[in-house]
Each structure stands twice: as structure tokens, then as C-alpha cells.
Amino acid sequence: MDNWQLKYTSNINQMLRIRQHLNAKDMISMKNLLVIKHKYHIADDIMFPDPACLAFFTSFEQNHLKKLEEDKKLLLAAVDIVEGDMKFYIYCEDIQSCIYDCISYLKSNSLYPVEFEIYNKDDFKTYKKLLTT
Numbered sequence: 840m841d842n843w844q845l846k847y848t849s850n851i852n853q854m855l856r857i858r859q860h861l862n863a864k865d866m867i868s869m870k871n872l873l874v875i876k877h878k879y880h881i882a883d884d885i886m887f888p889d890p891a892c893l894a895f896f897t898s899f900e901q902n903h904l905k906k907l908e909e910d911k912k913l914l915l916a917a918v919d920i921v922e923g924d925m926k927f928y929i930y931c932e933d934i935q936s937c938i939y940d941c942i943s944y945l946k947s948n949s950l951y952p953v954e955f956e957i958y959n960k961d962d963f964k965t966y967k968k969l970l971t972t
Contacts, residue, residue, distance in 0.1 A: 852886040916930055
């Protein structure tokens with residue numbers, strides 16, 4: 840069962856969701872971090888993405904990343920939405936394969952371009968930092 844927590848942050852325009860309990864076995868094998876970043880257009884005072892953008896990335900998470908997790912290819916550790924940036928923090932063993940797997944879904948809608956940041960051998964340092972935010 841997924842156990843997610845919405846973290847309190849000092850920024851009213853931020854929504855940070857973090858998975859609370861990670862499988863120790865996954866933490867041993869999936870040491871590389873892939874951050875998928877989407878810059879969305881800020882259309883209101885709250886600075887959150889528009890409903891269509893949220894729907895696309897919710898579908899990406901629920902219909903694509905969840906399946907890849909079940910296949911033990913990656914581990915979604917956190918999702919951060921803040922002031923024009925949406926970030927998915929994904930741990931994996933094989934960065935190249937993970938990027939190709941994600942691109943296969945993300946290219947289905949060119950309205951939502953993404954960038955990839957790679958952290959080889961992050962060893963869950965970024966995840967632990969997000970937990971203490």
C-alpha cells in the first residue's frame with residue numbers, strides 16, 4: 840500500500856508530496872535519481888498548474904509510473920509542485936532505460952515539455968533532504 844504524506848513547507852505556493860516508507864531492497868538497488876521537471880504557465884494567484892496540466896501529469900503518474908514501479912524499474916519518491924515548476928523525483932538503477940520509459944508516455948502530449956536532471960549515485964540523499972524540509 841502506498842503511504843504518501845503532504846509535507847508542510849514555509850511556501851504557501853508549494854505542494855510537496857513524499858512517499859513515507861520505502862522498501863529497503865529498492866533503496867539498495869535504485870541509487871540513481873532522475874528528476875523530471877515541467878515548467879508550467881502560472882495563470883492565477885495561487886500559482887498552481889491549470890487542470891489540464893494536472894490531469895496529464897496525474898495520468899502520467901497513475902497510469903505509467905505506477906506500472907513501471909510494479910515492474911521494479913523505478914521508484915517514485917516525491918512530487919513537488921511550486922511556483923511554475925512540477926518535479927517528479929524518481930529513483931532507478933538504469934537511468935537511460937528509465938528516461939526512455941518515461942519519454943514513451945511524455946511524448947504523447949507536446950503541450951507539456953519536460954527536462955531531465957540526472958544524479959548518479961544519489962543514494963537517497965535528496966529524498967532524505969526532502970523529508971526534513
